[in-house]
Amino acid sequence: MEPLALEAPACAESDGWCRTVLNVTGSQWLASSADWLVATPITILLILIVAFAIRLFLRRLIDRLTRTNEDSKLPKLLRPLRERAPQALGPLLSERRAQRAKTLGSVFKSIVSVLVYGLAFMMILGELGVDLAPVLASAGILGVAIGFGAQNLVRDFLSGVFMMLEDQYGVGDVVDVGEAIGTVEAVGLRITTLRDLNGTVWYVRNGEILRVGNSSQGFAVAVVDVPIGYGADVAQAIEILGRVATEATESGPLADDVLEPPEVLGVERVTAVEGITMRLTVKVRPGRQWAVQRSLRGTVVDAFEDAGIRAPVPRAFPQSEQ
Numbered sequence: 001m002e003p004l005a006l007e008a009p010a011c012a013e014s015d016g017w018c019r020t021v022l023n024v025t026g027s028q029w030l031a032s033s034a035d036w037l038v039a040t041p042i043t044i045l046l047i048l049i050v051a052f053a054i055r056l057f058l059r060r061l062i063d064r065l066t067r068t069n070e071d072s073k074l075p076k077l078l079r080p081l082r083e084r085a086p087q088a089l090g091p092l093l094s095e096r097r098a099q100r101a102k103t104l105g106s107v108f109k110s111i112v113s114v115l116v117y118g119l120a121f122m123m124i125l126g127e128l129g130v131d132l133a134p135v136l137a138s139a140g141i142l143g144v145a146i147g148f149g150a151q152n153l154v155r156d157f158l159s160g161v162f163m164m165l166e167d168q169y170g171v172g173d174v175v176d177v178g179e180a181i182g183t184v185e186a187v188g189l190r191i192t193t194l195r196d197l198n199g200t201v202w203y204v205r206n207g208e209i210l211r212v213g214n215s216s217q218g219f220a221v222a223v224v225d226v227p228i229g230y231g232a233d234v235a236q237a238i239e240i241l242g243r244v245a246t247e248a249t250e251s252g253p254l255a256d257d258v259l260e261p262p263e264v265l266g267v268e269r270v271t272a273v274e275g276i277t278m279r280l281t282v283k284v285r286p287g288r289q290w291a292v293q294r295s296l297r298g299t300v301v302d303a304f305e306d307a308g309i310r311a312p313v314p315r316a317f318p319q320s321e322q
Contacts, residue, residue: 040128047124062105066105104164152205155207156205157190159207160188160189160190160206170187172184172287175214177194177204182194182195188206215289219259222282222292224279224280225268225277226277227274227276229313230275234267241264245280245299245300246262254292257288257292258284258292259284259285265279273312282296
């Protein structure tokens with residue numbers, strides 16, 4: 001009795017992997033499984049290679065868009081965005097731009113990696129014959145559960161992204177975020193680090209920042225209040241105040257910090273304890289208002305002393321008898 005001849009697989013008549021494997025190995029089982037053993041692994045490998053190449057290209061593109069050159073020009077990524085920091089920031093401007101671009105680049109790189117590898121993973125599951133509908137439904141439910149459990153983390157992250165896009169503050173700015181006031185030392189997508197005047201470092205979650213007062217954008221105003229006694233000549237005090245402030249700001253160490261000539265506002269208030277308070281304002285570079293205030297206050301006080309304008313003497317009022 002002659003042995004039964006095994007029928008060749010149906011795909012052997014085609015020009016695909018089945019016929020190629022059958023001709024090389026002579027095994028009908030391997031030929032019938034060629035798509036699973038050869039075609040699928042090669043397709044998966046190609047998907048991974050393409051995904052890696054696309055991710056590498058996009059990450060290098062982001063690096064190019066966020067890179068600052070030697071001239072400290074605005075990175076390409078930040079050109080469509082509003083630039084709040086003026087040239088008055090000096091060397092802090094380039095540092096601020098670089099830090100802002102670096103943070104945004106890190107965000108975009110993470111988003112690119114998640115999208116590219118996530119899409120590649122879904123394509124690989126499709127090649128393995130996995131029904132993607134239940135997987136997508138399960139992923140949606142899991143995402144909702146994680147979203148509810150990590151609401152604060154998501155809020156901090158989104159707040160950090162919008163804060164960087166809107167350029168609300170940057171490294172070196174003096175800001176008031178409510179609970180803490182100080183100089184910004186680091187800006188992250190979840191945490192902003194401040195150092196106050198006492199040297200204490202504050203870590204503030206971006207999602208908890210409801211309002212920001214920035215003293216380092218555009219320009220600042222140095223407000224100088226100098227008290228004088230009740231018997232002083234107010235007109236003379238105003239003349240001395242304007243003259244001394246103009247001389248101090250036009251030359252000397254304060255000249256580089258002052259943006260506009262000082263403005264004498266005159267009498268600010270009259271009290272029993274402080275006497276007559278004279279006020280002077282000067283528009284200065286951001287962050288330099290406190291140094292200018294201290295310097296001008298000392299100069300004006302010395303000028304008042306030389307002119308015979310004395311500081312107020314607190315008056316003791318008799319207590320009424322019971």
